[in-house]
Amino acid sequence: MRATKDPKIKPPNIDAYDGMTDPDMHLLDYRHHMYVQGTNESTWCKYFPGTLKGIVSKWFERLPAGTISSFFELELLFSTRFMAHKEEKRTSMHLSRIQLGKDESLRSYVKRFNLEEGQISDFPDGVEFDNFIRGLKKGSFKFDLVKKSVRTMAEVLDEAEAFIHATKICSVPKAPWGSDTAEPAAKKEKFEKKSRPNGTWAIAKEPDRASAAAWQKRPITYDRELFEYNTDLYTILMDVSSKLEIDRPFPMKSPPESRDPKLYCHFYSDIGHDTKECKSLKRALDGLAAKGFLKNYTSKNTGGSGKQFYKKNKSPPSEDDGNRTDPECVAVISGGLAAGGPTMRGQKDYAKRLG
DSSP: OOOOOOTTSOOOOSOOBOSSSOHHHHHHHHHHHHHHHTOOHHHHHHHGGGGBOTHHHHHHHTSOTTOOSSHHHHHHHHHHHTGGGOOOOOOHHHHHTOOOOSSOOHHHHHHHHHHHHTTSSSOOHHHHHHHHHHHSOSSHHHHHHHHTTOOSHHHHHHHHHHHHHHHHHHOOOOOOTTOSOOOOSSOOOOEEEEEOTTSOEEEEEOOOHHHHHHHHHSOOOOOOOOEEESSOHHHHHHHHTTTSOOOOOOOOOSOGGGSOTTOEETTTTEESSOGGGOHHHHHHHHHHHHTTSOTTTEEEEOOSSOOOOOOOOOSOOOTTSSOOOOTTOOOOOOOSGGGTOSSHHHHHHHHHHTO
């Protein structure tokens, strides 16, 4: 304690100890400050009384001369004197009591676990890892830890940080219950009776209104008109580009180094293929031809799919088609409702009446 003070040493900038808190925490703060300055042990003892106040400072002043010969003795004497205010020493038993709550987030659980673990000195990593896993509930995060064979606490914290970040990014607010109009699980089928020409009854299922509406709204697609030209595409482009407005294509997506530099397309104004073989130009010209602008260049219009349609023959049948009847023969139609109806019983009764 008789060592002179070094003017280069800065006094510890920590809260003065008044004897009402844990003395070991005060010693820890003091060590951290003095470690930075790298002084000798005698200087540590000289500056320590400046971090005391109140009854603690009076206690230190009443110590007999020559009581302290090292900073280790000072620590032991100070810690023993105020041991009544020491916090309960934490062990693995305290850590095992930490469990993930029912509605607790993973972030909150990790924070509580780290806070408790920080109060345990010389805690083995394996025991810390085991207690952390035991505190988790069954879920996707615990499943991922087992699946990835995580073995250390550092890996667990990395996985937890990634999981929390992914959950925050991918979380979608749930829609309130009943907001969507759900269709009933089983729809009642409606049936209607329809009579057939022969007198029997048929049960026909009423079509679903939603299906019928969707069918009616379905767009009708037509085959695209295809045209054959009597002149090559390059010549047509050069002739009509100044007269008609042609829709220009989007730039080519393929990289230039993958194309043939010897072939040039005037429609794209880029290399890669010849103008005469440009499919985009062919489609653009077909659009103009469909509007009737390229009549001088078209030689044939296939009309889409090229299907031929024929009209039904409505002319009267000829005499040789086998439908002639003998003028002396009278044809009689038998059966139907007049012959007893479609049932077997009705037909038998009709036959009895005929004799």
